[in-house]
Amino acid sequence: MRKIGKQTIALDNAPYIVETSSIVGPKEAEGPLAKYFDQCLEDEFWGEKTWEKAESKIIKENVNSVVAKSGIPSSNIDYCFAGDLLNQCISSSFGLRETNIPFFGIFGACSTFVEGMSLGSLFIDGGAASNVLCATSSHFCSAEKQFRFPLELGNQRPPSSQWTVTGSGAAILSNTNYGKSCPQITYTTPGKIVDMGVKDANNMGAAMAPAALDTLITHLQDTGRKPSFYDAIITGDLGYIGKDILTELAETKGYNIKNNYNDCGVLIFDKDTQDTHSGGSGCGCIGSVFSGYFYQMLKEHKINRLLLIATGALMNSTSSQQGESIPGIAHAVAIENLE
Amino acid sequence: MKSIETKQEYLDYVDKKSPNSPILKNCFNAFWVGGLICSIGQIIFDFCAFKGLDQTSCSTVVSIVLIGIAALLTGLNIFNKIGKFAGAGSLVPITGFANSIVSPAIEYKSEGYVMGVGGKMFTVAGPVLVFGISASVIVGIIATFFV
Numbered sequence: 001m002r003k004i005g006k007q008t009i010a011l012d013n014a015p016y017i018v019e020t021s022s023i024v025g026p027k028e029a030e031g032p033l034a035k036y037f038d039q040c041l042e043d044e045f046w047g048e049k050t051w052e053k054a055e056s057k058i059i060k061e062n063v064n065s066v067v068a069k070s071g072i073p074s075s076n077i078d079y080c081f082a083g084d085l086l087n088q089c090i091s092s093s094f095g096l097r098e099t100n101i102p103f104f105g106i107f108g109a110c111s112t113f114v115e116g117m118s119l120g121s122l123f124i125d126g127g128a129a130s131n132v133l134c135a136t137s138s139h140f141c142s143a144e145k146q147f148r149f150p151l152e153l154g155n156q157r158p159p160s161s162q163w164t165v166t167g168s169g170a171a172i173l174s175n176t177n178y179g180k181s182c183p184q185i186t187y188t189t190p191g192k193i194v195d196m197g198v199k200d201a202n203n204m205g206a207a208m209a210p211a212a213l214d215t216l217i218t219h220l221q222d223t224g225r226k227p228s229f230y231d232a233i234i235t236g237d238l239g240y241i242g243k244d245i246l247t248e249l250a251e252t253k254g255y256n257i258k259n260n261y262n263d264c265g266v267l268i269f270d271k272d273t274q275d276t277h278s279g280g281s282g283c284g285c286i287g288s289v290f291s292g293y294f295y296q297m298l299k300e301h302k303i304n305r306l307l308l309i310a311t312g313a314l315m316n317s318t319s320s321q322q323g324e325s326i327p328g329i330a331h332a333v334a335i336e337n338l339e
Numbered sequence: 340m341k342s343i344e345t346k347q348e349y350l351d352y353v354d355k356k357s358p359n360s361p362i363l364k365n366c367f368n369a370f371w372v373g374g375l376i377c378s379i380g381q382i383i384f385d386f387c388a389f390k391g392l393d394q395t396s397c398s399t400v401v402s403i404v405l406i407g408i409a410a411l412l413t414g415l416n417i418f419n420k421i422g423k424f425a426g427a428g429s430l431v432p433i434t435g436f437a438n439s440i441v442s443p444a445i446e447y448k449s450e451g452y453v454m455g456v457g458g459k460m461f462t463v464a465g466p467v468l469v470f471g472i473s474a475s476v477i478v479g480i481i482a483t484f485f486v
Contacts, residue, residue: 050449150446152413153463154422154429154438156365159358197346198353206353245356252342 001125005222007190014184014338015124015132016177017117017298020291021066023058025140025166028280028288031269036292037167038065044141044166052086055139055166056095058284059084062168063096063135066291070172077101077172078129081116084137084283085109085164086146087316091137101133109312110208110237111191112136113169113287114331117308118188120173121333130175137168138282147201147317160203162239162265162281163274169287171295177339183298183306187223187334191215193314195327201313201320205242205265205278208311211328212238213249215309219332220255227257231303234294235330236286236310237265239279264289286310304337365426372425376432380405402433409437414445439463 004010022037029040041058048054059082067074080099082092083106093105108115113136120132143164144151173185194214198207212235220227227233227250238246243263250257264286265279290308297303311330320326343349380401387397412418418438422429429435440460447459461468 052449145446149463150442152416152419152438152442152445154413154419154425154435154442156360156423156426158360196349198350203353203357206357210349241357245353248340249343252340 001122006218007192008219008222009122009188009190011121011125011186011188013125013175014186014336015121015173015175016182016184017295017335018072018172018174018178018180018182019066019070020169020171020295021062021069022170022288022292023062023065023168024284024288024292027140027163027274028165028167028268031274033268033289033293036296037288038062038292041166044139051139051142051145052090052094055084055086055091055137055142058095058139058166059091059135059137059168059170060095060098062137062170063099063133066133066135066170066172071178072131072172072174074099074101077131077133079104079120079123080133080135081106081119082133082135083107083112083116085143091139091142092135095137096135108310108329108331109314110138110281110283110285111310111312111329111331112283113236113290114308114310114333115190117171117173117185117333118190118331121185121188124173124175132173133170134173135168135170136283136287138164138166138284140164140166140282143282157277158202160200160205160241160278162204162237162278163269163276164282165237165268165280165285165288167282167284167288169284169289169291171291181299181337181339183295183335183337185333186336186338187219189215189219189222189332191330191332193327193329195325197325199320199323199325201315201326203241204281204313204326205237205239206245207313207326208328208330209238209242209245209249211330212242212246212309212311213253215330215332216246216250216257216307217253217255219307219334223334227255227260230260230305230307230334232294232305233257233261233307234290234309235261235263236289236308237279237281238263238311239265239281240271241278242311267293298335298337301337306335308333308335368424369426369428372421372428373431374428376405376429376434380432405433406437409434410441413438413441436464436467439467
């Protein structure tokens with residue numbers, strides 16, 4: 001591997017994404033992508049007593065599922081990169097405490113899934129690992145409890161707010177394709193923290209869009225590619241407002257992404273019938289939408305070149321109450337069918 | 340559209356891009372639901388008066404019944420739906436106060452009865468109590484000395 005341009009890393013032995021798995025909650029199961037997810041839950045507790053335990057179970061079962069689907073013995077998985085939104089990433093560490101895989105707990109808010117894929121692919125390309133597991137989760141109820149208000153409180157959500165996805169995405173990256181045709185990670189562009197002063201925690205899309213723009217432009221400049229090189233440029237999760245902002249801002253900088261750009265937070269819910277306002281969010285959103293929908297599109301060669309940009313709002317409830325603005329971040333990986 | 344360079348330009352742009360809450364609709368729903376809740380209170384009041392209770396007792400019964408109903412509806416996962424529809428209409432009457440205490444009590448029960456229910460019960464209603472009681476103390480002092 002080698003660094004190219006300002007901050008992109010070219011992965012010479014492009015790691016394969018050999019398998020993915022996704023689990024989502026009941027609301028996501030009513031959304032337009034339901035048929036692409038491996039498992040849809042019927043209730044948000046999934047037999048557990050607390051939201052936090054339910055989220056841990058979701059990521060645990062999803063990791064079990066991706067390992068089983070891949071056919072790779074879990075003892076052959078060298079490292080695991082996982083994260084979530086709960087304080088100190090307890091969903092991941094509690095959910096994965098019995099896996100016996102060396103574990104890196106990572107936090108990048110909703111950008112965690114691609115952060116994990118970036119780090120995992122560097123481990124593989126650098127020869128430090130043969131198989132790496134990346135997983136994230138989020139849960140609407142545990143996130144509401146931690147970041148906002150109790151669920152039963154009778155308040156109103158502003159139109160710019162986003163709906164935390166209950167779900168998990170997991171992927172196994174490998175230095176071999178195990179004889180199957182698999183998409184590969186060719187470049188990774190770790191993002192910078194960008195803060196344009198947005199303070200409204202109910203408008204995360206607007207807070208994160210400048211970071212997405214910065215990473216998108218840097219990636220295109222570093223690789224010398226045009227937006228049209230990609231069949232799809234996908235962010236997660238800017239929602240409707242952030243998507244609109246990113247499209248317009250990119251245009252002012254001379255990049256037209258109108259034709260091939262979409263956002264996981266926009267795709268996962270039907271905002272007219274599901275009352276999700278500006279769309280989905282959370283570590284589980286891009287995780288499940290990539291692992292469910294986009295991985296299948298790549299496998300079926302309906303998409304061959306995908307730029308996946310995960311965006312995160314790096315704040316917590318204390319920083320919001322203290323009136324701090326919201327620093328945004330966006331990490332990108334280029335995923336391509338090379339064979 | 341011209342390129343955005345400064346934070347202020349971006350914040351102004353975000354302001355324009357972000358949809359506003361439907362204020363007229365929200366006000367209308369808040370008005371009639373809030374009015375309905377108060378009317379129910381008045382019916383209970385008149386009923387108590389009809390049964391021969393004095394005015395203070397009637398007011399107390401109204402509060403108890405409305406709080407009871409709001410707490411029950413919160414536990415049944417119905418009050419949040421009313422609140423989403425009515426906003427201030429169900430929040431401002433005593434029903435909203437009951438909901439703001441019962442909802443954290445339910446949510447934090449998983450952290451135990453002492454630190455969870457007991458410790459977190461007033462996380463939403465706490466400011467209302469602190470400033471409500473403080474204001475009434477100040478008003479009381481003024482009334483004692485100057486009125």
